[in-house]
Amino acid sequence: MTNAKLAYEETFDCVQCGYCLPACPTYVTMKTETHSPRGRINLVKVAAEGKLSLSELEDPINMCLGCRACEVVCPTNVQYGKILESAKAVLLEEKKKGMSKRARLFQAFFFDTMLPNKKMLKAAGVGVAAYQKSGLETIARKTKLLNTLPEKLQSFEKVLPDAEGLSKRKKRKTYYPAKNEPVFNIGFFTGCVMDTMFSSINTKSIELLQQAGCDVTVIKEQTCCGALQNHSGELDKTRELAKRNIKAFEQYDFDFVVNSIGGCGAMLVEYDHLFHGDSEWEERARRFSKKNVDISVILNQLSLPYKKAVNEVVTYQPSCHMSNVQKTVREPVNLIKSIPGIHLVELPQKDMCCGSAGIYNVIHYEKSMEILDEKMKSVKKITPKVIVTTNPGCHLQMKLGVEREGLTNEIRVVHLVELLAEACGMG
Amino acid sequence: MDTEKLVDLLKEVIVDHECILTDNADLHSYSYDASFGVHVPDVVIMAKSTIEVSNIIKLANEHEIPVYPRGQGTSLSGGPLPVKGGIVLDLSKWKDKLVIDPGDMVAVVSPGVLTAQINNAALEHGLIYPPDPSSSHVSTIGGNLAENSGGPRGLKYGVTKDYVIGLEVVTPEGEIIRTGGRTVKNVTGYDLTKLIVGSEGTLGVITEATLRLFPKPQATQTLMVLFEDVVVAGKAITNILSSGILPSKMEIMDQASIIAVEDYQPMGLPTDVDALVLIELDGHLAAIKDELKQVIEVCKSVGSREINVAQTKQEEAELWKARKLVSPAIVRVKPTKISEDATVPRSQIPEMFKRLQQIKAKYQVDLVVFGHVGDGNLHPNIIADKRDHEEMRSVEKAVEEIFRAAIELGGTLSGEHGIGTLKAPFMEMELGEVGLEMMKRIKRSWDPNNILNPGKIFPEPGQRLVLTDD
Ligand SMILES: Cc1cc2nc3c(=O)[nH]c(=O)nc-3n(C[C@H](O)[C@H](O)[C@H](O)COP(=O)(O)OP(=O)(O)OC[C@H]3O[C@@H](n4cnc5c(N)ncnc54)[C@H](O)[C@@H]3O)c2cc1C
Ligand code: SF4
Ligand code: SF4
Numbered sequence: 030m031t032n033a034k035l036a037y038e039e040t041f042d043c044v045q046c047g048y049c050l051p052a053c054p055t056y057v058t059m060k061t062e063t064h065s066p067r068g069r070i071n072l073v074k075v076a077a078e079g080k081l082s083l084s085e086l087e088d089p090i091n092m093c094l095g096c097r098a099c100e101v102v103c104p105t106n107v108q109y110g111k112i113l114e115s116a117k118a119v120l121l122e123e124k125k126k127g128m129s130k131r132a133r134l135f136q137a138f139f140f141d142t143m144l145p146n147k148k149m150l151k152a153a154g155v156g157v158a159a160y161q162k163s164g165l166e167t168i169a170r171k172t173k174l175l176n177t178l179p180e181k182l183q184s185f186e187k188v189l190p191d192a193e194g195l196s197k198r199k200k201r202k203t204y205y206p207a208k209n210e211p212v213f214n215i216g217f218f219t220g221c222v223m224d225t226m227f228s229s230i231n232t233k234s235i236e237l238l239q240q241a242g243c244d245v246t247v248i249k250e251q252t253c254c255g256a257l258q259n260h261s262g263e264l265d266k267t268r269e270l271a272k273r274n275i276k277a278f279e280q281y282d283f284d285f286v287v288n289s290i291g292g293c294g295a296m297l298v299e300y301d302h303l304f305h306g307d308s309e310w311e312e313r314a315r316r317f318s319k320k321n322v323d324i325s326v327i328l329n330q331l332s333l334p335y336k337k338a339v340n341e342v343v344t345y346q347p348s349c350h351m352s353n354v355q356k357t358v359r360e361p362v363n364l365i366k367s368i369p370g371i372h373l374v375e376l377p378q379k380d381m382c383c384g385s386a387g388i389y390n391v392i393h394y395e396k397s398m399e400i401l402d403e404k405m406k407s408v409k410k411i412t413p414k415v416i417v418t419t420n421p422g423c424h425l426q427m428k429l430g431v432e433r434e435g436l437t438n439e440i441r442v443v444h445l446v447e448l449l450a451e452a453c454g455m456g
Numbered sequence: 457m458d459t460e461k462l463v464d465l466l467k468e469v470i471v472d473h474e475c476i477l478t479d480n481a482d483l484h485s486y487s488y489d490a491s492f493g494v495h496v497p498d499v500v501i502m503a504k505s506t507i508e509v510s511n512i513i514k515l516a517n518e519h520e521i522p523v524y525p526r527g528q529g530t531s532l533s534g535g536p537l538p539v540k541g542g543i544v545l546d547l548s549k550w551k552d553k554l555v556i557d558p559g560d561m562v563a564v565v566s567p568g569v570l571t572a573q574i575n576n577a578a579l580e581h582g583l584i585y586p587p588d589p590s591s592s593h594v595s596t597i598g599g600n601l602a603e604n605s606g607g608p609r610g611l612k613y614g615v616t617k618d619y620v621i622g623l624e625v626v627t628p629e630g631e632i633i634r635t636g637g638r639t640v641k642n643v644t645g646y647d648l649t650k651l652i653v654g655s656e657g658t659l660g661v662i663t664e665a666t667l668r669l670f671p672k673p674q675a676t677q678t679l680m681v682l683f684e685d686v687v688v689a690g691k692a693i694t695n696i697l698s699s700g701i702l703p704s705k706m707e708i709m710d711q712a713s714i715i716a717v718e719d720y721q722p723m724g725l726p727t728d729v730d731a732l733v734l735i736e737l738d739g740h741l742a743a744i745k746d747e748l749k750q751v752i753e754v755c756k757s758v759g760s761r762e763i764n765v766a767q768t769k770q771e772e773a774e775l776w777k778a779r780k781l782v783s784p785a786i787v788r789v790k791p792t793k794i795s796e797d798a799t800v801p802r803s804q805i806p807e808m809f810k811r812l813q814q815i816k817a818k819y820q821v822d823l824v825v826f827g828h829v830g831d832g833n834l835h836p837n838i839i840a841d842k843r844d845h846e847e848m849r850s851v852e853k854a855v856e857e858i859f860r861a862a863i864e865l866g867g868t869l870s871g872e873h874g875i876g877t878l879k880a881p882f883m884e885m886e887l888g889e890v891g892l893e894m895m896k897r898i899k900r901s902w903d904p905n906n907i908l909n910p911g912k913i914f915p916e917p918g919q920r921l922v923l924t925d926d
Contacts, residue, residue, distance in 0.1 A: 041792075041841075041842070044787065045488055045489065048593075048594055050594055051570070051593065051594060060502070061482060061485065062486055066484075099653070105787045106788075286871050308637055
């Protein structure tokens, strides 16, 4: 008998050619087939066949970054994301069966209430810190839900940005007109963690879009994208959030829905996957997903009013979710190259995940740091002055990498939007 | 011996105990390769030194425990499958040595180094390591040596065995020997190096290899030629080669593979031709210009339909893309791909094509043909669904007939993928009883207890071709 909830049929698409092995960061650092894409797919298959228990499946699945670099190199288009998500959902269900009521409540509180609720995130002070600390740490301690408690959580503290003052964020309007003749009518997706922790990046994003000729609207009805819930196997919750976003944006006639968060963007463009078998919602999701793009895609089509040269050696660390899921690869590079004075040097092995992967770096601190160390080896080969990222998770992780190497005074880490804003002379 | 006791003994000879894997999830992860069959081992060991390998083998030999050397598990013939349980000896993590000596034009490498890494390191010195299996970016040099792998460039540059000049090997009794050396010429005694190459891990574990490198060709030129009749394509190929030109690659795609590629990623290939041939010339710029002219003339004179010469590097890449897309394109219909590599003498290519079409019709299988046509190494691929047992029976029969056809035409069971478990039942058909017996004698004298990769190459009594996992 096979476990019907695991994506068993999908595993047959894997011809076990091994082409994905060198692309997988955990295979590189953990060194066993068990922690490779081919290995994980096979384990899901044998678990579905009942030859492996779910508890034996847990470690290999939990150690996966979900970076999906394996999908891009796969010659037979194996839907690894789907296989992974099915495994996460089944494992979570199993976990919940054994969880105390109290623990279930914590899990529910964190994903249902805290993340989607901006007020709450804001009230908690610093967004990311809140979600890392009061969220995960509490759950971890009280429930042993997460297998390793990050001992060195304080290392993140050093790299957390100064959050934009609450008053400034509160003042966010809903409508921002284009600075000149509008080309696109845009709905801006703020993201939950992003809009508390990195809200200045959202502010700059909106300003850049205005400068480039976009009417920008920030609708209040939007909510969390659901990526973190999805990666934890909370499928029902993800669907609910997706429906709320779809409904909210359906009310407007935007040309595009734009975000500057690689991870959220990846979730948004795959909303249709969530509603497989529900043709009405699948169609609505598909229509919504099609409109979602990363900010670089829009800015790359328009022109920015550069005011000053950035005479620095920069390198770009692509976000896995942006490259491998959104398939946005050229646009950020083109934009960086368009900045006057810039000297872009390609990062060796740039397509390897930095190890941040949502909340992976918090839950699996040690493993994540091994992956980060590999990444920093590449950085040290080219010694840039600036590392450009396109996702808050990567941003924090790369900052941590720089900090760990003692290079804080030599290398700065910026979001692409910050670099563009700097070149446009924005404050 | 029970696994616990075995592990205790292993711990005495292995320094890093983390290199011994016994978890269920780990064992299942070394139970397959890129072919068929699932066999779960008792223990997996990730070996990283010659002494360690020697000690492990000595122990296994003493207690008669099967040992299965494994590279990256990309074998298409079942080479690393632990069919009798025991130990999987993973050598893919042993990659510390990759030394290029531009003076002697050799590379000295550990067994787990990926083949493409050797070529990349050589390129830094203006050299190349020519053998180029399409899996070279994922397969280990140890696996390539054990399977004597080859690739498109084999036509001009030969295969793995033509580039090995020295090996360090641990014998099935755990002794460490060195074969060959660092010189291209070497006739001191029997050529054990060549015996080990292609022995599929049944005669020894390769722990280090010395490989010959080659100067990098100055330039390349690619062209694509379309033919309305595969017999005409065959004639063109023979005429090119007999006119004194040796292209670096000559690859063919049949109509079915062209259609599959066009359905997958339309690139404007005509789907009404019988065959498409991609040719790459390499060497000095002036020389290939001249050769290009001749190749075009030859193709035209036999009646090619269309010739497309790449004008830029980018166009060159575009042309090769068609060939690269064949694999992903064909598995879109059904997920299971049976890649054969039966090889025939060049003159028999048109006849082999004809036979393949007959087999396709007879067994109603989805068969496409592509491959290294210059050296007769065709890749008939059958696309099926291994969950459909009835279909797989027809496929098994079709594959058997492909082997038979290749041998009848004076060819061989395998040009580059090896025998492993998959083709063992057909060995006698090609070699004859005595031929096979002589090979068995070699195996027996090297490995008296039959502990190294047992169950491969030589058929078990009553063994037949099986293309399912259970
Ligand atoms: C998509 C795809 C394309 C391919 N294309 C080609 C091609 O173009 N040409 C070609 O020739 N092959 C090709 N192959 C087959 C395969 O990649 C080769 O046979 C390769 O050499 C296997 O290397 P590996 O490291 O994966 O070894 P494995 O598959 O792990 O092992 C192969 C054999 O080598 C033995 N072995 C491994 N390491 C050692 C060692 N150190 N000492 C002794 N024995 C050892 C094993 O016991 C086994 O018998 C392809 C495979 C795939 C999946
Ligand atoms: S590349 Fe794709 S088909 Fe090949 S082993 Fe990885 S997942 Fe499977
Ligand atoms: S998603 Fe990333 S970490 Fe997970 S198997 Fe694929 S490549 Fe490896």
